[in-house]
Amino acid sequence: MRLGASPLQKCTAAIRMLAYGCSADQVEYLKLGASTTKECLGQFFDGVIAQFAIEYLRNPTSEDIQRLLREGEDRGFPGMLGSIDCMHWVWKNCPGGWKGMYQGRSEATTVILEAVASRDLWIWHAFFGTPGSCNDINVLQRSLVFNDIINNRAPQV
Structure with missing residues (x-):
């Protein structure tokens, strides 16, 4: 058995915070602490920026x-x-x-x-x-x- 939260829990926490504007401690039902949830949100942003910044998050050429x-x-x-x-x-x-x-x-x-x-x-x-x-x-x-x-x-x- 692996310890730690699953990627599904972490992504769900980040997306819920973005979608509903809630704070990190309001997604406690996902069994994640507030500090872990904040870290997941930061990693989610980094992933989105790394994946989409070159094509979509830019000024027009x-x-x-x-x-x-x-x-x-x-x-x-x-x-x-x-x-x-x-x-x-x-x-x-x-x-x-x-x-x-x-x-x-x-x-x-x-x-x-x-x-x-x-x-x-x-x-x-x-x-x-x-x-x-x-x-x-x-x-x-x-x-x-x-x-x-x-x-x-x-x-x-």
Whole structure:
């Protein structure tokens, strides 16, 4: 018999923490300690980054930009790299002290996700965590999507 937690337990703990926003000690039913669960989450992140960073977790290359511009032109939007969208995600476990800051017109507490995606659903920009009480203009002011444009590092399109 082997001692220690199984890979299934460790992955389940990491994914549950990410999916439900719970703390390390809230997945105790998996029979893992909080320190082990935190370590599993870190290793999960390292694995995801090692596996997907080169292809997916990056800025568009010059070839990507040319492809995105061609796709935009074909759809009747010359000069468009992608479609930016802001959406509200309900934050079920929002701490009580932060509720007012993350509560907009609706009664729910939300966190705003801003994403830029191409037609093939390649998300090449994501900004998550803006309080739900912000409108789209405030979200764009906090976002990093325009920093390269402001600092003259963006491609000329």
